[in-house]
Amino acid sequence: MKPQDAKSLRSRLVPGAFFLPHLIIFSIFFVFPFFYGIYISFFDWNLFNPDLREFVGLDNFRRILFDSDSIYFRYFWNGLRNTLTFVVLSVPPLVIFPLIIASLMNVEPKGYKIFRAIFYLPNLFSIATLVLIWRWVLNTNVGALNLTLGELGIDNIPWLSEQPFAWISLVLMTVWWTIGGNMIIFTASLKEVPDNLYEAGDIDGASIFQKMRYITLPYIRNQLIYITIMTTIASFNVFGQPQLGTEGGPDESTTVLMMYIRNIAFTGGRPNPGVATAMAIAMGVVIILIGVGQAKIIKRMGD
Amino acid sequence: MALKAVEDKKKRISFWILSIVSIVWILPIIWVISTSFKTESEAVSGGLNLIPREFTFESYRYIFTDDQHNVLFYVFNSFRAAGLHVFFYLIVASLAAYAYGILQFKGRDKMFWMLVATMMIPVVMNLVPLYSLMITFEWINSLQALVVPGLGGVFGIFLLRQFNLGIPRDIIESAQIDGANHFQIYWRLILPLTKPALVVVALFAFMANWNEYLWPLVVLNDDTYRTLPVGLALMQGNYNIYYSRLMAATTVSMIPVMAIFMVAQRYFIKGITMTGSKG
Numbered sequence: 001m002k003p004q005d006a007k008s009l010r011s012r013l014v015p016g017a018f019f020l021p022h023l024i025i026f027s028i029f030f031v032f033p034f035f036y037g038i039y040i041s042f043f044d045w046n047l048f049n050p051d052l053r054e055f056v057g058l059d060n061f062r063r064i065l066f067d068s069d070s071i072y073f074r075y076f077w078n079g080l081r082n083t084l085t086f087v088v089l090s091v092p093p094l095v096i097f098p099l100i101i102a103s104l105m106n107v108e109p110k111g112y113k114i115f116r117a118i119f120y121l122p123n124l125f126s127i128a129t130l131v132l133i134w135r136w137v138l139n140t141n142v143g144a145l146n147l148t149l150g151e152l153g154i155d156n157i158p159w160l161s162e163q164p165f166a167w168i169s170l171v172l173m174t175v176w177w178t179i180g181g182n183m184i185i186f187t188a189s190l191k192e193v194p195d196n197l198y199e200a201g202d203i204d205g206a207s208i209f210q211k212m213r214y215i216t217l218p219y220i221r222n223q224l225i226y227i228t229i230m231t232t233i234a235s236f237n238v239f240g241q242p243q244l245g246t247e248g249g250p251d252e253s254t255t256v257l258m259m260y261i262r263n264i265a266f267t268g269g270r271p272n273p274g275v276a277t278a279m280a281i282a283m284g285v286v287i288i289l290i291g292v293g294q295a296k297i298i299k300r301m302g303d
Numbered sequence: 304m305a306l307k308a309v310e311d312k313k314k315r316i317s318f319w320i321l322s323i324v325s326i327v328w329i330l331p332i333i334w335v336i337s338t339s340f341k342t343e344s345e346a347v348s349g350g351l352n353l354i355p356r357e358f359t360f361e362s363y364r365y366i367f368t369d370d371q372h373n374v375l376f377y378v379f380n381s382f383r384a385a386g387l388h389v390f391f392y393l394i395v396a397s398l399a400a401y402a403y404g405i406l407q408f409k410g411r412d413k414m415f416w417m418l419v420a421t422m423m424i425p426v427v428m429n430l431v432p433l434y435s436l437m438i439t440f441e442w443i444n445s446l447q448a449l450v451v452p453g454l455g456g457v458f459g460i461f462l463l464r465q466f467n468l469g470i471p472r473d474i475i476e477s478a479q480i481d482g483a484n485h486f487q488i489y490w491r492l493i494l495p496l497t498k499p500a501l502v503v504v505a506l507f508a509f510m511a512n513w514n515e516y517l518w519p520l521v522v523l524n525d526d527t528y529r530t531l532p533v534g535l536a537l538m539q540g541n542y543n544i545y546y547s548r549l550m551a552a553t554t555v556s557m558i559p560v561m562a563i564f565m566v567a568q569r570y571f572i573k574g575i576t577m578t579g580s581k582g
Contacts, residue, residue: 014485015411018402022395026455030421033432040432047435101324107310109318117568118325121332124560126514128535132553135539136338136546137331142347144334151351176328181575188576237427240516244536258427258517265431266521277431284425291423 037277045274047265053274060278072275075264076282079257083283086242086256087235090171094231095224098179102186103216116187120180127240134173135160135245166246166254173241178234182227189223190216225298229291236287257283332557339363339551346547362551372541374552376526377534378559384449384530385512391450392508393501396459400497401489403460404467405475415464418457430521437522448522449530453512459504462577466500467493503574506567513560531556 041060046052064076101119105112122130137144138159146156159169193216201211217224239258242248248255257279265276333353338346339362341355350356366374402408403415433452442448470493478488494501516532523529529537535556542548564571 012408015402015406015408018398018406018485018489019414022399022455022460025395025451026418026457029433029436029452029455030429033429033436034424036435037428037432040435045435047438101321104317104321107313107317109314109321111318112321115321115325116572117564118329120568120571121561121564122328124510124514124564125557126532126535127516128532128539129553129556132535132539132549132556133331133335136550136553137334139546142546144331144351147351176331184572184575185578233425237425244539261427261430262517262521265434273431273435277428280425280427280430284428287425288423 037281040274041278041281043274045272045277047271047273056274060275061282064275064279064282072264072272072279075260076257076279078252079255079260079279080283080286082242082252082254083236083238083257085167086170086238086254087232089167090174090235090238091228091231093171093175094179094182094235095228097175098183099186101179101183102190103212105183105187106190116184119183122177123180125177128244130173130177131241131244134169134176138169160246161250163250163253166250170238170241170245170254173245174235174238178231182231185223185227186220189220193219221298225295228298229294232290232294233287236283236290335550335557336554338547339554341547343545343547346550347544362545362547363555366548366551366555372526372534372538374531374534374538374555377529377531378555380528380534381513381531382559384446384528385509387446388450388453388512389505389509392454392456392459393505395454396456396504397463397494397497397501398489399460400463400467401485401493404464405470405488405493406485415460419461422457430517434521442522444523444525444527446528449512449515449519449528452518453508456508458578459508462504462574463497463500465577466497470496499570499573502567502570503577506563506570507574509563510560 042055042057044054044056044060063070064072067073105116109115125133138146140146140156140158140161143159145159149157157165159165197215197219198211201215206214237258238256239262242254242256243259246254248259261276261279261283264279265271265273337353337355340358340360342357342359342361345356403411437443437448440447442451474492475488478492483491513530514532515530516536519528519530519533520536523533526534535552538549538552542552
């Protein structure tokens with residue numbers, strides 16, 4: 001082998017030395033589980049006794065999607081309906097509210113950096129911290145919110161144990177928890193909108209809402225798409241708020257799909273990971289379809 | 304002149320609205336901290352007073368000496384898991400970002416964008432198979448289970464590569480002319496140059512690991528490595544109606560992240576802005 005060949009061989013190996021550590025870990029813990037999950041979903045899977053697993057083909061999917069006699073059918077559709085309810089209720093405020101805050105922040109009033117820090121702060125708390133804070137504030141008998149409402153002559157509201165309050169509470173704590181990130185992205189993108197567009201709008205006598213609709217929103221369209229899709233995906237994956245906050249109640253009305261998946265896969269007398277994985281795949285497909293659909297709709301609205 | 308007046312008025316209105324909303328925003332936190340310094344009887348006797356009538360550290364004394372579910376132990380566990388995770392992730396991600404951002408090789412960008420595309424796959428799909436893999440590895444109830452799987456994350460590589468692409472080629476070429484090989488360039492040139500991005504990646508990896516709830520919940524089954532979020536959730540059941548204790552534990556759980564945020568706020572904002580505006 002000539003020296004140059006050895007050298008060029010070595011230089012061809014250099015990139016691998018840099019990206020392989022990650023790629024190997026990525027393959028083991030991301031790529032492999034992805035395909036392994038599809039495999040599992042075709043089995044009546046037993047986590048702790050692999051010899052007992054049995055191939056059932058598409059039966060897990062049939063049971064959750066079509067077999068109305070199966071308990072898993074009820075779990076899946078109830079979970080999906082509850083998850084979708086949360087998505088529909090939470091995504092609009094999670095996008096609109098930070099946009100409003102960011103617009104106010106955009107004129108850079110006195111102390112806006114402090115405001116920004118305050119709005120972002122809850123974002124750093126873990127889900128357990130979040131729920132503990134709000135279970136205390138929303139406590140029916142001695143919570144700060146009901147005490148305050150009591151001063152105004154309003155009776156105690158069962159925030160976490162009755163509908164529609166349970167949904168309101170879950171959305172409220174999620175808004176409090178996560179608007180900070182979206183607010184910062186919006187603040188950065190609003191800075192990019194040229195002032196002279198607004199001045200032109202002023203000259204034409206445009207109202208605040210017209211300026212928002214015809215100048216701001218089209219200009220920040222890409223960030224809007226990004227935020228809406230990311231927020232939707234995050235809301236789809238909701239788990240901790242209902243699991244710890246409402247414990248899925250009242251009457252399983254806030255038991256979201258993630259809770260069923262976890263319960264079916266890991267808890268109870270007879271865990272059924274095959275069914276749970278089939279549910280997770282079905283949920284994944286729904287998330288991807290909705291994400292793609294949203295991107296298309298928002299793109300068209302802007303044109 | 305008139306424009307300036309309009310501008311000032313806008314600033315004033317915005318200031319007042321933001322002041323009111325941000326007070327509402329921070330009140331729950333203050334209420335929680337306040338409760339943690341009250342006696343149990345004052346906590347549930349239903350006063351809206353933020354200053355405790357009888358100021359006490361009793362709840363903190365209790366939770367710090369609790370030998371069943373000790374909040375300080377969970378804090379320690381969380382720091383250990385998140386710290387190790389960040390350490391290894393910085394190495395793995397910065398190496399990969401060097402390959403995808405600095406080196407030139409065939410199929411580089413295609414490979415990178417395929418990695419990024421996988422970020423669109425919902426994580427829920429991997430939950431059960433990853434757990435199954437942990438059983439095979441005998442990693443159930445281990446520190447590795449908290450530290451290792453997340454090292455495959457693409458987010459940090461994306462951020463670091465973005466930074467690497469902005470580094471002028473001449474710097475790298477002149478280092479090569481001086482006889483430096485790629486590992487030397489990576490170690491002595493790129494790492495120091497991308498320090499701010501490394502801080503951002505470290506912070507986000509730390510926070511993500513620190514706040515993880517579902518994964519530790521399923522993969523750990525006793526207190527040995529149990530992290531703060533799951534520990535707190537257990538305390539919710541354990542302390543039940545002892546709200547002052549619960550709020551003391553909650554306060555303790557807020558302190559580390561608040562401290563990090565105070566020191567590193569600008570890095571958080573930079574990181575979020577970078578990911579959002581590239582979207």
